[in-house]
Structure formats: C-alpha cells, structure tokens
Amino acid sequence: METLTAAVLVVGNEVLSGKRADQNGPCAIRTLRDRGIRLDALLTLPDRLEIISEAVARERARVDWLFTAGGVGPTHDDVTLPAVAHALERPLVRHERLVENIRRWHQRRGGTPTEAALHMADVPQGTRLIGDPTFPVMAVENVVMLPGPPEFFRVQLEAFTAVLQSPPFRAASIFLALGEDHFAAALDLVARAHPDVDIGSYPRFDEADHRVEVTFEAKDASRVEVALRAFLAALPDGAVVRRHGP
Amino acid sequence: METLTAAVLVVGNEVLSGKRADQNGPCAIRTLRDRGIRLDALLTLPDRLEIISEAVARERARVDWLFTAGGVGPTHDDVTLPAVAHALERPLVRHERLVENIRRWHQRRGGTPTEAALHMADVPQGTRLIGDPTFPVMAVENVVMLPGPPEFFRVQLEAFTAVLQSPPFRAASIFLALGEDHFAAALDLVARAHPDVDIGSYPRFDEADHRVEVTFEAKDASRVEVALRAFLAALPDGAVVRRHGP
Numbered sequence: 189m190e191t192l193t194a195a196v197l198v199v200g201n202e203v204l205s206g207k208r209a210d211q212n213g214p215c216a217i218r219t220l221r222d223r224g225i226r227l228d229a230l231l232t233l234p235d236r237l238e239i240i241s242e243a244v245a246r247e248r249a250r251v252d253w254l255f256t257a258g259g260v261g262p263t264h265d266d267v268t269l270p271a272v273a274h275a276l277e278r279p280l281v282r283h284e285r286l287v288e289n290i291r292r293w294h295q296r297r298g299g300t301p302t303e304a305a306l307h308m309a310d311v312p313q314g315t316r317l318i319g320d321p322t323f324p325v326m327a328v329e330n331v332v333m334l335p336g337p338p339e340f341f342r343v344q345l346e347a348f349t350a351v352l353q354s355p356p357f358r359a360a361s362i363f364l365a366l367g368e369d370h371f372a373a374a375l376d377l378v379a380r381a382h383p384d385v386d387i388g389s390y391p392r393f394d395e396a397d398h399r400v401e402v403t404f405e406a407k408d409a410s411r412v413e414v415a416l417r418a419f420l421a422a423l424p425d426g427a428v429v430r431r432h433g434p
Numbered sequence: 435m436e437t438l439t440a441a442v443l444v445v446g447n448e449v450l451s452g453k454r455a456d457q458n459g460p461c462a463i464r465t466l467r468d469r470g471i472r473l474d475a476l477l478t479l480p481d482r483l484e485i486i487s488e489a490v491a492r493e494r495a496r497v498d499w500l501f502t503a504g505g506v507g508p509t510h511d512d513v514t515l516p517a518v519a520h521a522l523e524r525p526l527v528r529h530e531r532l533v534e535n536i537r538r539w540h541q542r543r544g545g546t547p548t549e550a551a552l553h554m555a556d557v558p559q560g561t562r563l564i565g566d567p568t569f570p571v572m573a574v575e576n577v578v579m580l581p582g583p584p585e586f587f588r589v590q591l592e593a594f595t596a597v598l599q600s601p602p603f604r605a606a607s608i609f610l611a612l613g614e615d616h617f618a619a620a621l622d623l624v625a626r627a628h629p630d631v632d633i634g635s636y637p638r639f640d641e642a643d644h645r646v647e648v649t650f651e652a653k654d655a656s657r658v659e660v661a662l663r664a665f666l667a668a669l670p671d672g673a674v675v676r677r678h679g680p
Contacts, residue, residue, distance in 0.1 A: 201634055204476060205603070206467040207649060208636070213478075214455065221452040229485075230450060230478040232459075235634070239475075262615045263635040264622040304618035337639055357451070369508045372550035376510040388447055388481070389509040390454070393583055403453060 191407060192354040193251040194220050195229040197243055199259035199268050200336070203232050211338040212257040219345050224354035224407070225253075235259060240271035248275070248330055253352075255345065258336025260326075262304040272331050273312035280310045285317055285324075292322075319347045358409040360416050360433035363398035365426065367391070374422035375402065382415040384408075398429045409434045437653060438600040439497040440466055441475040443489055445505035445514050446582070449478050457584040458503040465591050470600035470653070471499070481505060486517035494521070494576055499598075501591065504582025506572075508550040518577050519558035526556045531563055531570075538568075565593045604655040606662050606679035609644035611672065613637070620668035621648065628661040630654075644675045655680045 196216045202208040213230050220227045228251050233239050240259070248254040259268030273280045286309035294301045311333075317324035323340075325348045326333045334344050364371070368391050379387045388403040402419065404412045412434045420428065442462045448454040459476050466473045474497050479485050486505070494500040505514030519526045532555035540547045557579075563570035569586075571594045572579045580590045610617070614637050625633045632651040638644070648665065650658045658680045666674065 201632060202636060202649070204463065204473045205632075205651065206463045207605075207634070209460065217450065217452045227450045228480060232476040234474060261635070261637060262618040264618070264625045265634055302615045302618070305613075305615035307618075308615075337637065339639065359453075369548045369551035369554075372508040372510070372548070372553075379510045386447060386451075388453070388511055389507070390448060391507060391583065393585065403448075405451065 190354065192223075192225045192253070192352055193228050194225050194253045194255060195231070195247040195251045196220075196227065196255045196257065197240070197247065198230070198232040198257045199235055199240055200232055200257070201235045201265065204234060212334075212336070212341045215338065215342050216255060216257070216345060219342070219349060221357065223349045223352055224356045225349065225352060226357075235265040235267055237267040237271045237274065240267060241274040244272055244275035244331060251330075253330050253332060255332045255334055257334050257341055260308065260333055260335055262302075262308050268333055269311055272328065272333060276312055276329060276331070278313040278328070281313045282306070283309050283311050283315060283317070285321075286311065289322060289324075319344075355407045357405055357407060358412050358434045359403060359405040360412050360431065361404070362402045362416065362419070362431045363429040364400045364402060364423070365398060365429050366400065366423075368400050371400075371402075371419075371423060371427070375419060378415055378419045378422065381418065382411065385411050385415040387415065387419075404434075436600065438469075438471045438499070438598055439474050440471050440499045440501060441477070441493040441497045442466075442473065442501045442503065443486070443493065444476070444478040444503045445481055445486055446478055446503070447481045447511065450480055458580075458582070458587045461584065461588050462501060462503070462591060465588070465595060467603065469595045469598055470602045471595065471598060472603075481511040481513055483513040483517045483520065486513060487520040490518055490521035490577060497576075499576050499578060501578045501580055503580050503587055506554065506579060506581055508548075508554050514579060515557055518574065518579060522558055522575060522577070524559040524574070527559045528552070529555050529557050529561060529563070531567075532557065535568060535570075565590075601653045603651055603653065604658050604680045605649060605651040606658050606677065607650070608648045608662065608665070608677045609675040610646045610648060610669070611644060611675050612646065612669075614646050617646075617648075617665075617669060617673070621665060624661055624665045624668065627664065628657065631657050631661040633661065633665075650680075 203210040259266045290301045312328045315328045325344045386405045390401045404416045449456040505512045536547050558574045561574045571590045634649040636647045650662045
C-alpha cells in the first residue's frame with residue numbers, strides 16, 4: 189500500500205539552548221501518525237540560513253513532504269523563507285496576497301505595517317497559499333513552511349494534512365519475559381522474511397511485568413499478523429506475557 | 435571564549451512513530467546546557483544503517499562531540515555501532531573488555547551469554563571505554579555512542595560530559611510590549627554589531643503581560659550587557675515590560 193512520507197525541520201535556537209521545550213515536534217509526530225503519514229526524520233537545527241538551506245535541500249529529496257516549523261517572522265533570526273528559497277534555487281519575491289493580509293491585520297488594529305512586517309510577505313517564488321485566506325498555509329514544491337508558535341503550527345499542520353489520504357498504520361505488540369539476547373536471532377530471521385513489516389524491540393530495565401516489548405507495524409494488518417505469528421512460533425513456552433493488537 | 439559544540443542523534447523509529455516520547459533529546463539539551471556546551475543539532479532518525487551512517491559522517495565534522503542515543507542492543511534494529519563504523523571507515527571488531535563485561539553480567543544471573551549478547555561487544559575499531567569499568571561509555575574519535583534506555587543514557591551522558599570544562603552561558607531577556615515588526619530593524623542592527631552574542635526574538639499571542647521576549651546570550655556577561663544596552667537605547671519609551679539577567 190502507498191505510504192506517504194514526511195520530514196519535519198524545527199528551526200529553533202530556543203529549543204537547542206533549552207529556552208523553550210519543543211512542542212511542534214511532538215505535535216507533528218502525533219498528527220502525521222494519525223494521518224497515516226510516515227515520519228522519516230525530525231531535525232532541530234539552529235537559526236542559520238546555510239544550515240537550514242542545506243537540510244531543506246537534502247531532506248526534501250527523500251520524502252513526499254518536508255514541513256518546516258518556525259523562522260517565518262520579521263526579525264533577524266527568521267531565516268526559514270530565504271533558506272528555503274536558496275535550497276530550491278528560487279528568488280524571494282513579495283507575495284501580493286500576503287501583503288494584503290498583513291495590511292488588513294494592521295488596519296484592524298488601527299495601524300499600518302512597518303517594512304519589517306511587510307518583509308514577512310517575501311516568500312520563495314512560486315509559493316502557493318493554501319486554505320484559510322486570512323491565514324493560509326505556505327507551500328512551495330514539496331516544502332511546507334509552518335509558523336513556530338505552537339498554536340499556529342498545530343492548526344496549519346492539521347489543515348494541510350487533512351487532505352493527504354494515507355491508510356492508517358496497523359500495529360501489534362508482544363510483551364516478553366525474555367531478555368533480547370534470547371530471541372534476537374529468531375527475530376532477525378522474521379524481520380528479514382517480512383521486509384514490509386517494521387519490527388522494533390524495546391527492552392526495559394525496571395520492575396515491569398515484561399522485559400521486552402516487540403512491535404510489528406505495517407499498513408496491511410494481515411502482514412502484521414503473519415510476521416507476528418512467525419515470531420510467536422519461534423519463541424519457547426512461557427515467553428509471552430501478553431499481546432496487544434492488531 | 436572557547437565554546438565546545440555538540441550534536442545529538444537519537445536513533446529511534448519508536449520516537450518517529452509515536453510509540454515512545456523521546457526523553458533523551460530533552461535530557462541532552464539540559465545536560466549540555468548545564469555544562470556550557472552548545473548544542474548545534476538534535477536529529478531523530480530511523481533505525482536504518484545508511485541513514486545513520488551518513489548523518490554521523492556529516493554531523494561529527496561540524497561539532498566537537500557527536501552523541502548518539504540508542505541502537506546499541508542485540509537485535510536487528512540496533513544499527514548504530516555498524517553505522518558509526520561505516521561512517522568512520524573502520525571495521526567492527528569484538529572488544530575483549532566488553533566481552534568480559536557481558537560474560538560477567540550473565541554469570542551473575544547464572545547463565546552464559548548467547549551469540550546475540552556477545553554481538554553487543556562488536557564495536558568500531560579503536561573504540562575507547564571510558565569511566566565505570568562495568569558500564570563504560572563507548573567513544574571512537576569524536577563520536578560517543580550512548581545507550582537508548584533513558585536511565586542509562588542520562589548516567590553516561592552526565593559522566594562523559596562532567597570532565598568537559600566549558601564556561602557557562604550567560605543570558606539576559608527583555609520582555610516587550612511591542613510587536614516584533616516595531617523593533618525588527620533596530621534589533622537587526624544590534625545583532626549585526628554584536629555577532630558574538632546570540633540574539634533571539636520570541637513572540638507570543640496569548641494574554642501574557644508581554645508580546646515578545648528578546649534574549650541575549652554569550653559566554654561573556656559583559657558582551658551580553660553591551661548588546662542588551664544597545665538594543666534598549668533603540669527602543670521607544672514604555673516598550674520594556676521587564677528584564678531578566680544577566
């Protein structure tokens with residue numbers, strides 16, 4: 189089955205320096221998961237144009253959609269739009285509809301926009317404005333440039349991904365009383381025989397009722413079941429504490 | 435002043451797929467900050483050898499220390515050690531001291547290690563074992579390979595970085611009643627005139643007492659103060675709600 193893929197690039201000195209806890213990364217993980225979109229990379233990088241530009245060029249080539257978070261405001265540390273323009277080898281151009289939005293926003297507050305405010309309308313040439321006309325999502329090629337404030341990021345990510353139809357992930361887990369080293373060889377064989385099923389093994393070292401959770405995941409529940417049964421068949425009696433799903 | 439730099443690479447399908455909330459990234463942010471080490475990138479990537487290998491080669495060239503989190507267990511999804519070996523163009527070799535540790539661990543539990551367990555002793559050639567002899571930190575060149583379980587990750591990261599002396603960061607904040615567009619041009623001038631001071635501007639859109647927090651940060655508190663004063667001098671009366679630090 190088709191699986192859409194995505195990467196997320198959080199532009200944020202404030203996250204890397206511990207001034208703000210990142211809310212956009214966890215929000216993207218949840219939202220993309222709910223949409224059946226596979227997240228292949230979550231990168232938090234500093235507000236440096238050349239670093240963001242290089243990451244955009246590299247990551248967008250590997251996935252269907254690259255989402256950036258933050259760096260789209262009017263101050264010197266807002267480098268995402270020029271970085272995306274540079275990565276796509278497009279000029280920055282002033283977008284008339286965005287200028288109109290900025291003017292109207294300031295008019296409602298009884299003022300006129302500064303040049304710095306209008307600078308937020310300078311976007312990579314060819315940028316599409318999607319959805320809500322007063323607060324549109326900005327996308328160019330497969331790069332979607334989302335705002336940094338978490339309440340705006342969430343709204344725009346949910347709106348943009350609502351129309352990306354991808355079948356849901358189907359997952360199952362087995363909880364085991366064995367340590368990983370006692371089934372690693374068997375699980376490796378199962379993983380090789382079922383390359384279409386993502387299989388993960390997560391040990392824990394506390395007082396839980398199990399020592400390892402082994403997860404099986406695919407878009408096709410029947411493939412999950414086949415891989416899971418193959419693994420169960422290779423386990424000794426008494427190894428399984430419980431199972432969950434699909 | 436010298437600033438040590440670091441990048442952190444979380445190896446984790448379980449994080450990207452939303453099965454586990456990442457605890458190691460936030461722990462690394464806090465710990466490195468406390469040590470005065472600047473975190474330049476936090477990457478969460480899937481358990482795929484070629485992707486990890488490429489990221490290790492790229493990121494370690496930009497920073498003093500690259501820390502990896504996870505992927506060092508005995509199962510098929512543990513690809514960090516071979517990925518680091520590949521990135522450094524070193525063979526994987528079985529490390530006798532690690533073999534001894536694994537044997538002893540199993541002996542204490544009345545068993546002998548499986549081949550899968552011993553496989554955890556296969557590390558990039560030249561790997562150094564640092565600190566606690568029964569649970570050493572593994573490092574090769576400037577790559578430090580830390581375990582994924584958060585309780586182990588934290589202990590090893592704290593132990594390894596305890597000896598990396600770097601002066602603490604000195605930070606100050608100004609909380610403003612103005613929107614960003616009203617001071618963006620002035621702040622841009624201050625940022626250009628003080629390239630040794632990291633300046634960030636963080637708007638908020640809720641009912642807080644301020645609209646923007648502007649942060650100034652450097653290793654030298656006097657440089658923070660100089661940049662902060664230059665910005666204050668450019669602000670209109672009544673713009674500042676309060677300030678904090680340095």
